Amino acid sequence: GIQVEQSPPDLILQEGANSTLRCNFSDSVNNLQWFHQNPWGQLINLFYIPSGTKQNGRLSATTVATERYSLLYISSSQTTDSGVYFCAVASNSGGYQKVTFGTGTKLQVIP
Amino acid sequence: KAGVTQTPRYLIKTRGQQVTLSCSPISGHRSVSWYQQTPGQGLQFLFEYFSETQRNKGNFPGRFSGRQFSNSRSEMNVSTLELGDSALYLCASSLRLGFGKTQYFGPGTRLLVL
Numbered sequence: 526g527i528q529v530e531q532s533p534p535d536l537i538l539q540e541g542a543n544s545t546l547r548c549n550f551s552d553s554v555n556n557l558q559w560f561h562q563n564p565w566g567q568l569i570n571l572f573y574i575p576s577g578t579k580q581n582g583r584l585s586a587t588t589v590a591t592e593r594y595s596l597l598y599i600s601s602s603q604t605t606d607s608g609v610y611f612c613a614v615a616s617n618s619g620g621y622q623k624v625t626f627g628t629g630t631k632l633q634v635i636p
Numbered sequence: 637k638a639g640v641t642q643t644p645r646y647l648i649k650t651r652g653q654q655v656t657l658s659c660s661p662i663s664g665h666r667s668v669s670w671y672q673q674t675p676g677q678g679l680q681f682l683f684e685y686f687s688e689t690q691r692n693k694g695n696f697p698g699r700f701s702g703r704q705f706s707n708s709r710s711e712m713n714v715s716t717l718e719l720g721d722s723a724l725y726l727c728a729s730s731l732r733l734g735f736g737k738t739q740y741f742g743p744g745t746r747l748l749v750l
């Protein structure tokens with residue numbers, strides 16, 4: 526199956542700093558999403574981004590599907606950005622969508 | 637509009653028992669997906685229901701099953717529980733079918749199997 530690797534696994538930032546999280550995947554996919562899970566376990570969608578670039582406030586994401594990677598940019602980080610960031614990809618397999626998550630990047634933003 | 641609700645929030649079972657978890661989607665959402673999160677395996681997709689039919693599924697044994705009712709509420713059942721089934725079970729609802737859409741997640745059900 527498709528392998529999804531995220532880097533770095535852990536990241537500590539000072540409030541106000543910028544960061545880039547990376548997601549590499551091993552095969553062609555038909556969609557890719559980024560998620561944020563806060564320290565209390567609540568998961569939220571950040572971006573649906575199979576290709577191209579999207580921005581939402583201080584967050585933006587870029588996926589280069591031909592090179593099999595996606596990047597999530599966090600600018601002017603805030604303590605509320607802490608948590609784990611997951612990317613997940615989906616591909617068609619036997620009539621179903623096969624969904625694979627990366628292992629996540631754990632981000633801690635300190636004041 | 638109320639968010640996705642999951643019941644119960646916490647559950648303790650013993651090996652060999654079965655368990656049923658419930659998920660109520662956001663009003664108007666017809667798709668409900670289920671996910672398992674464990675420290676060892678991370679986040680894994682279980683299955684997706686849309687209009688009372690299972691439309692997508694992950695790679696889990698037949699002990700894991702689900703269903704969706706006409707009001708879009710969904711239940712997930714795990715039979716013959718194993719220690720490795722201890723996990724946070726998340727459900728998510730959305731308007732459309734398929735992974736490429738905005739999903740709204742519930743708070744999860746934490747299952748501990750002893």
